[in-house]
Each structure stands twice: as C-alpha cells, then as structure tokens.
Amino acid sequence: MISEFYTPIRTIMTPGPVEAHPSVLRKMATPTIGQFDPYFLKIMDEVKEMIKVPFQTKNKQAFAVDGTSRAGLEAALIGLIEAGDKVLIPCYGRFSYLLAEIAERAKAEVIYLEKDWYEPFQQEEIIEAIQKHQPKIVTLVHGETANGQMQAINKVGKFCREQDIFFVVDFVATYGGIPLAIDDWCVDIAIAGTQKCVSVPSGLSLVTYNDRVEQVLTARYQKELGLSKNIRNDNHITSNYLDLSQLQRYWGEERINHHTEATSMVYGLHEGLRLLINEGIEAVWDRHALNNRAIEAGILAMGLAIYGNPKTKMATVTSIMVPEGINCDAVRAMLLNEFGVEIAGSFGSLAGKVWRIGNMGFSSRKENVLHVLAAFEAVLLFHGANINPGAAVQAALKVYL
Amino acid sequence: MISEFYTPIRTIMTPGPVEAHPSVLRKMATPTIGQFDPYFLKIMDEVKEMIKVPFQTKNKQAFAVDGTSRAGLEAALIGLIEAGDKVLIPCYGRFSYLLAEIAERAKAEVIYLEKDWYEPFQQEEIIEAIQKHQPKIVTLVHGETANGQMQAINKVGKFCREQDIFFVVDFVATYGGIPLAIDDWCVDIAIAGTQKCVSVPSGLSLVTYNDRVEQVLTARYQKELGLSKNIRNDNHITSNYLDLSQLQRYWGEERINHHTEATSMVYGLHEGLRLLINEGIEAVWDRHALNNRAIEAGILAMGLAIYGNPKTKMATVTSIMVPEGINCDAVRAMLLNEFGVEIAGSFGSLAGKVWRIGNMGFSSRKENVLHVLAAFEAVLLFHGANINPGAAVQAALKVYL
The missing domain is CATH 3.40.640.10 (Type I PLP-dependent aspartate aminotransferase-like (Major domain))
Structure with missing residues (x-):
C-alpha cells in the first residue's frame, strides 16, 4: 500500500509560491x-x-x-x-x-x-x-x-x-x-x-x-x-x-x-x-508596504546590505547581499530544516550572491515578518556572520508599534 | 462585500469532469x-x-x-x-x-x-x-x-x-x-x-x-x-x-x-x-466494467437504443439515442435542476441526437448508477417518452445482485 503524502507546515517568505x-x-x-x-x-x-x-x-x-x-x-x-x-x-x-x-x-x-x-x-x-x-x-x-x-x-x-x-x-x-x-x-x-x-x-x-x-x-x-x-x-x-x-x-x-x-x-x-x-485593495497595498518597511528596517538594523537601487525597490521582494564568507544555500537550508522557514536564493549572475525575502499575500503579515527576521538572525549568528544581535526584530517592532 | 460562492452537490455522470x-x-x-x-x-x-x-x-x-x-x-x-x-x-x-x-x-x-x-x-x-x-x-x-x-x-x-x-x-x-x-x-x-x-x-x-x-x-x-x-x-x-x-x-x-x-x-x-x-488497478478496471454492464442493462431495459457499434463500445461512456419527439437538452436540464444529476449531450453531428452517460472514477459506483437510471427514467416519462416504466433500475440491480 502506498502511504498518504505528508507535508510539514512551513512559514513561506519566498517571492512565491507563498502560503495559500x-x-x-x-x-x-x-x-x-x-x-x-x-x-x-x-x-x-x-x-x-x-x-x-x-x-x-x-x-x-x-x-x-x-x-x-x-x-x-x-x-x-x-x-x-x-x-x-x-x-x-x-x-x-x-x-x-x-x-x-x-x-x-x-x-x-x-x-x-x-x-x-x-x-x-x-x-x-x-x-x-x-x-x-x-x-x-x-x-x-x-x-x-x-x-x-x-x-x-x-x-x-x-x-x-x-x-x-x-x-x-x-x-x-x-x-x-x-x-x-x-x-x-x-x-x-x-x-x-x-x-x-x-x-x-x-x-x-x-x-x-x-x-x-x-x-x-x-x-x-x-x-x-x-x-x-x-x-x-x-x-x-x-x-x-x-x-x-x-x-x-x-x-x-x-x-x-x-x-x-x-x-x-x-x-x-x-x-x-x-x-x-473585501479587505479593500488600498488596505491590501498598505499592508504590503508596511510589512516591507518592517523587513527593510530589520535587515538594515542587522547590518546587512540590501541589493539594488533603493529608489526602485519593490515592496514585495527584498534582495539581501550575502556577506563575505557566508554560504547562501547553507543558510537557506538551516532556515528550512531547523525553523521551518523558507526564503529564496536567486538566479543567473545573482545566484549565491543574494537571498530574497518575499512579502506577498497571506504570507505578508506581521507575525511572519517577525518570525523570519528572528530566525534569519539566529542562523546567520550560527554561521558566524558579523551582524548586530537582537537588532532586527526590535527595528521591525518599531515600525509596527 | 462579495459573498462566498455557493455550489450545490451534484451527482455527476458525464464523461468528465466527474466527482472528485x-x-x-x-x-x-x-x-x-x-x-x-x-x-x-x-x-x-x-x-x-x-x-x-x-x-x-x-x-x-x-x-x-x-x-x-x-x-x-x-x-x-x-x-x-x-x-x-x-x-x-x-x-x-x-x-x-x-x-x-x-x-x-x-x-x-x-x-x-x-x-x-x-x-x-x-x-x-x-x-x-x-x-x-x-x-x-x-x-x-x-x-x-x-x-x-x-x-x-x-x-x-x-x-x-x-x-x-x-x-x-x-x-x-x-x-x-x-x-x-x-x-x-x-x-x-x-x-x-x-x-x-x-x-x-x-x-x-x-x-x-x-x-x-x-x-x-x-x-x-x-x-x-x-x-x-x-x-x-x-x-x-x-x-x-x-x-x-x-x-x-x-x-x-x-x-x-x-x-x-x-x-x-x-x-x-x-x-x-x-x-x-491501493484499490488495485485490476479491481478498478473490473469496477468500471461492472458498472458499465449495469448502465447498459438499464438503458436497454428502458427500451432505449445505445448509439454506436456494441463491439467497440467503451466501458466509460454510454451514448444513448434521443427518441423521436424528445428534446435532448430539456431532459438534461430537468435532470440537473430537479434531481441534481448531470449527464452530457454531444458535439458536432451528434449534438442533440445522443445523450452520454459517463462511468468514470469516483462517479463510477453502484449508487450513482442506480440514481441516474431512476432519475433518467422519471424525466423521460415526464417528457412523454414511450419507455418501459420501472424496468431500468431492476435490470441494473440484476447485474449487481
């Protein structure tokens, strides 16, 4: 007999597919x-x-x-x-x-x-x-x-x-x-x-x-x-x-x-x-903008750099430069396997060089933003990255509260 | 506010899409x-x-x-x-x-x-x-x-x-x-x-x-x-x-x-x-063959004719000749609206001339076969078709019991 499939519950903060x-x-x-x-x-x-x-x-x-x-x-x-x-x-x-x-x-x-x-x-x-x-x-x-x-x-x-x-x-x-x-x-x-x-x-x-x-x-x-x-x-x-x-x-x-x-x-x-x-399309747009500000604030407070021109950055994806000496995929794997959090890498010339955190749809909510920032910080510290401990979630909370 | 969609429960005996x-x-x-x-x-x-x-x-x-x-x-x-x-x-x-x-x-x-x-x-x-x-x-x-x-x-x-x-x-x-x-x-x-x-x-x-x-x-x-x-x-x-x-x-x-x-x-x-x-692929094929025999027996017992060469008929679809003076689509509409049963018409040169009863997947089960035969008979009688009342379901039961 073939068994029913099993899937774990994930916090999906990629640029898609996101949590339905x-x-x-x-x-x-x-x-x-x-x-x-x-x-x-x-x-x-x-x-x-x-x-x-x-x-x-x-x-x-x-x-x-x-x-x-x-x-x-x-x-x-x-x-x-x-x-x-x-x-x-x-x-x-x-x-x-x-x-x-x-x-x-x-x-x-x-x-x-x-x-x-x-x-x-x-x-x-x-x-x-x-x-x-x-x-x-x-x-x-x-x-x-x-x-x-x-x-x-x-x-x-x-x-x-x-x-x-x-x-x-x-x-x-x-x-x-x-x-x-x-x-x-x-x-x-x-x-x-x-x-x-x-x-x-x-x-x-x-x-x-x-x-x-x-x-x-x-x-x-x-x-x-x-x-x-x-x-x-x-x-x-x-x-x-x-x-x-x-x-x-x-x-x-x-x-x-x-x-x-x-x-x-x-x-x-x-x-x-x-x-x-029914949420209201303007309210939906505002929610994405707010959560984007919280993600950006958290990433920058950690001491990481955001890839790309800040003036033309979109609210639904944040691309983060992988610091020297840190392995892009190892960080993603640990986030997934230990925290159940999925973020993305990128393609082509950016493969291995940037992480991408998505901010989309049902995944774009405060608790997901706070969770991904806390987990991301922990994994980076575990990998010996030179970042500011404790700063990311506090910076995001200041955006919300 | 836009309301949630509503769908009725249907008995789907078309050649697809069938009941999931x-x-x-x-x-x-x-x-x-x-x-x-x-x-x-x-x-x-x-x-x-x-x-x-x-x-x-x-x-x-x-x-x-x-x-x-x-x-x-x-x-x-x-x-x-x-x-x-x-x-x-x-x-x-x-x-x-x-x-x-x-x-x-x-x-x-x-x-x-x-x-x-x-x-x-x-x-x-x-x-x-x-x-x-x-x-x-x-x-x-x-x-x-x-x-x-x-x-x-x-x-x-x-x-x-x-x-x-x-x-x-x-x-x-x-x-x-x-x-x-x-x-x-x-x-x-x-x-x-x-x-x-x-x-x-x-x-x-x-x-x-x-x-x-x-x-x-x-x-x-x-x-x-x-x-x-x-x-x-x-x-x-x-x-x-x-x-x-x-x-x-x-x-x-x-x-x-x-x-x-x-x-x-x-x-x-x-x-x-x-x-x-897990049901067993041979058992699945047998189930479709059995239900097909019951559908065929019921339709023929009613006095209706099955379209096409009986030697090359497939078990998953039964095409039934629309009797003279009966409106193909009116019968289908009454089946759907009064009985919640869906059967199909056909295309091209067969449009309006045959009904098609499907026998597929989860829809291919005894209770669906008996229900569609009973409802089909009732609707045909309502439309004045010259068929044998009461015969279809009895013929199907004889296949099963």
Whole structure:
C-alpha cells in the first residue's frame, strides 16, 4: 500500500509560491460541479470581474488561463506576435529573459535592451530605443522577482499608445501587492499569477486586455475542428491550448467548448480575490508596504546590505547581499530544516550572491515578518556572520508599534 | 462585500469532469509548501511512478503537465512535430479532430483518415493508410468521449514501430477506467488527464513516453534565457510552456527552474492515483466494467437504443439515442435542476441526437448508477417518452445482485 503524502507546515517568505490563505484551501475542497453548470458559470463571471480590481482596469476582457503564470505570458505574446514581428524587450532581470525566450520561440525578431540586474531602466532610455527600432510590441516585467527591482512604466505606455505600439506587461510579482493602474499606464495586455499576492496555489494565470488587443485576437480566431470544419483562418494563433481568441469565447457568453475548466483552482481563485477585495485593495497595498518597511528596517538594523537601487525597490521582494564568507544555500537550508522557514536564493549572475525575502499575500503579515527576521538572525549568528544581535526584530517592532 | 460562492452537490455522470474523490479534495486543502521543498520533491517522485501504473508502462519518463488534458496532447505533438512533417490522423469523433487541430497549428501536413462517428476503424484500414502515406507520426484517440467508441490499437502500434513511425495516443477517456498496456501496444507517447477516471479535478495532464521520444526531445532541448544564454538550439520546440524537453528536466534529477508547480493539483493527483493503486488497478478496471454492464442493462431495459457499434463500445461512456419527439437538452436540464444529476449531450453531428452517460472514477459506483437510471427514467416519462416504466433500475440491480 502506498502511504498518504505528508507535508510539514512551513512559514513561506519566498517571492512565491507563498502560503495559500486557509480559506482558499478550504474552498478548494468544495465538491466538483460541471464546467457548464449554471452555478459554475456564475463563479466564472464573478472571477472575471474580480480579476480587474487589483489591475484597476475597465477592460471588458479578463479571465484565467489554465496554467501557471508563464502560460499567461506565452498566451499574451503569441496572441499578438506573427513571425518576423519586431519585439523590444528591456531586460533587467531573469524574467525579462523569459519574455524574450517566449518571443523568440514565437519567431519574433527580438530586440534586447540590456543592462545589469541592479536596477531598472530610466523610462527615457526605453523610449529612445522604441524610437530607434520601431517595434510592433514592447514587453517588459513590471516587478522583477529575481532582484526585487521595479520598472516605472507610465511614460513608456503613453509613448507606445501614441505610436500605436502594443505594450504587454508582466505583473506577476506586483499584482495584488503593489498599486497598479494599468489603464492609466496604457498597458494593452497585463498578466499576473495566483501563487503570489493572491494567496492561491500556483496553477492559473490571470490575463486582461483592452479592445485594441481584442480586435487582433478576433481577427485571428479559428474555431476548433471537431466543433466546426468551416471557420478556418490562415492567420490563426499557433497554439490551440494557449489561444486567447478561443479562451475569451469560453469565458464569454458564447461558452464555446474548449478545455475543461480547472474547477478547484477557480474555486480557490474566487476566494483569494474575494478576500483581497473585501479587505479593500488600498488596505491590501498598505499592508504590503508596511510589512516591507518592517523587513527593510530589520535587515538594515542587522547590518546587512540590501541589493539594488533603493529608489526602485519593490515592496514585495527584498534582495539581501550575502556577506563575505557566508554560504547562501547553507543558510537557506538551516532556515528550512531547523525553523521551518523558507526564503529564496536567486538566479543567473545573482545566484549565491543574494537571498530574497518575499512579502506577498497571506504570507505578508506581521507575525511572519517577525518570525523570519528572528530566525534569519539566529542562523546567520550560527554561521558566524558579523551582524548586530537582537537588532532586527526590535527595528521591525518599531515600525509596527 | 462579495459573498462566498455557493455550489450545490451534484451527482455527476458525464464523461468528465466527474466527482472528485472526497479524500482527493481533502488533500488538496493541505497547506502549500515550496516547489523545491524536499517534501514536495518526494511527492513529485511518487507521482511519477504512480502515473505509470494505469498505463502499464516501464517508461522512465512520466510526469504531469500543468494544464488540462489538451495541454498534454499539445505538448506531446509539438514535441515531435517539425514544420512540414506528415501526421496521419484516423478520425472517428470530435477529439480526433482536436489532435488534427493541434497538428495543423504546429504546421504539420495532416493526412486525414475519416469516417462517420458510429464506430472506430478496422486496424487494417489504418495500416493501409500508413503504408500509402508514410507519415512520420500516427496519432489517434483510444477512447472517443464524443461517441463512446474505442479504437483497438495493438496492430497499428506494432506496425508503426516496425516502420520507425511515432505513435502518439490520447488515453484521456480510458486511463484508469479501462485496461491499458501501452508498452505491449508500442505506444511512444501516451497522454491522459485527471478529471475523468483518476477522480481529481481538471487542471493537470499526464504524459509518459519512451526512450525513442526522449532522444528526440533531448536533441531539441534549449535551456531558457535567464538561466543560460549559451544553450541555444535551432531546432527547439516552439512553445516554452509546453516544452517537454524542459519539463522532463524539471521533474527529473536536474530540477531546472521552469514554471512554479501547481502544488495543490499535484497533492490531489498523488491522492487520486494512490487510491486507485491501493484499490488495485485490476479491481478498478473490473469496477468500471461492472458498472458499465449495469448502465447498459438499464438503458436497454428502458427500451432505449445505445448509439454506436456494441463491439467497440467503451466501458466509460454510454451514448444513448434521443427518441423521436424528445428534446435532448430539456431532459438534461430537468435532470440537473430537479434531481441534481448531470449527464452530457454531444458535439458536432451528434449534438442533440445522443445523450452520454459517463462511468468514470469516483462517479463510477453502484449508487450513482442506480440514481441516474431512476432519475433518467422519471424525466423521460415526464417528457412523454414511450419507455418501459420501472424496468431500468431492476435490470441494473440484476447485474449487481
């Protein structure tokens, strides 16, 4: 006989996946109903509206893609890209390169605007590159999970709109944790995930787009063989599974039969968004900002350095320089194994050089912040790091009290 | 304030999504742990092994794709297809055309072998077409959800292997409900889902493949930008999200960082497979066969006709002819609204002409069979159908007692 799986309880202070809200988990255990059951369609309709709130958008189209965040990123990009299209991608961290990876696979001509991962671009640099290269699409990451830096985008968006360029933005690390205003910023397609500030397990991606994008998608629509042999389109999207032109008709009034919706994930998403909206989106943003100040104060009081430009640091991730002589992974392993606390390392050029403490969703709460600071201090002292004992938690408490 | 969602309890006797097992739902409510947490890696490793049991395969590679069943179908096909490749698709129902849709979007040259949806092909017909067209890939649906018919494939598989042709088979509607032996049948890639006989909600797809396929995938591997700029490959797979060559390294010992695994869905999958294996895979197949006999006996005793060739009917779906003068959808609506019982209609040329009763997973149990027969009879009588009152449940009871 195979045994039931066992999992310990963790305090998850990574930049995702974070702790799912207990109420989300309970709702996910709700019995299955059919994908076209009227009660399920009502849930889908409510989810569509709720997705819009953290984006602050009046877009008609907003729905979930049944895959993790990068499924939504790929769906967004391949919905717009045709082979040979110029796509400009300002890169200041790992996930910028994910957008590039997706665009290259979609046979776009990718134009890279690159710099080290210390900070984002000045918007003027991006605008200059747009003027020079005249791309069809500009895509970038709003908040870079890999380094904790955030790109200002309002001027870039406005410039793209004036030039009739599509502006596609990855909000996976900021959605639900940081104030967004995607309509004001002229974002054409915005993408987010569930496993960060929405406090829902990984598995769905959230997508919203405006009428400009909907026109493109509608022009590329091809109804699936098996439902119709007559609605063919030479310019169809290359994927069937990640085809937004079909998905919008599945989530819309037409209810075409595409995939079988992931019932339990949508249950969880409904609950995660509902809790966030009932808390009040501004209150949610304020909570993340407050806990971020406490984390920063604690880390600095310990005598550690925060990586990246402090002016463009995002509230949902804090990147901490690993001191000389300390092993990044050994500290993480001891935090996990002795304290049940998970923090992250990083990728690429930052691997082994920075720790990342997340501050997202249900994990973004006072007791978690205090716990991670106390445990982190203890592990660093155990490893012989030269830090100020006792200072971190006191500094954080002063932020709260 | 937005209210919590409400869902009624349904008896789901469609061909999927079916009722998730209560124990699966409870396990899905387990708190989140990190995707690389040692406890989660253990769960993933156990899932890999358990996926193989209902397929009866010794393949090394078996894992979940984070998307619904068709995500796995697309991942499998685009992993093998290069633009211009000949793909032969014998079509005898809707989901055959889904394979065609995916292959066409992947720029394959699709060769259709078509017939009406009444029954599958003689294997000799398929082998003849293979000889004539010499495709690189043959792909077909083992059990057609749309009509309840099942294609014998052992000779086709053997012939493909002899000719060095890849054989890709969709087992979504038969996996876990009907005896499979994919190694004996020379299947190169086999795909299934969670929302049918595994009694897990929709949201993951299950894929297994042999060394022949792994060689192709490994030759197409391209490591993601952001993790490495140097591992490029001109012949890479066109999707990043559905790239099996990356996914096998995420699920394998290398643990490359690809997507963020859908924790709760994998929890559910672990439990669904565990229950099925602990029940005994032969016992599970027998249970489905027994309940199928009871459904068939009940439907025939009522005086209704079963659609399709009885010799090739699969045990997990029963397609029932809608009698003259009876409205297919009105019957389904009354079943749902008055009895809380869900059965399905069908697609394409069968829309409005057949009902489909599913017999899958946790829904495949005696009390559900008896309940759906009793309710179906009552609704048909209410609609004035000329059937034998009282006969259906008695006929089913005789199968059981």
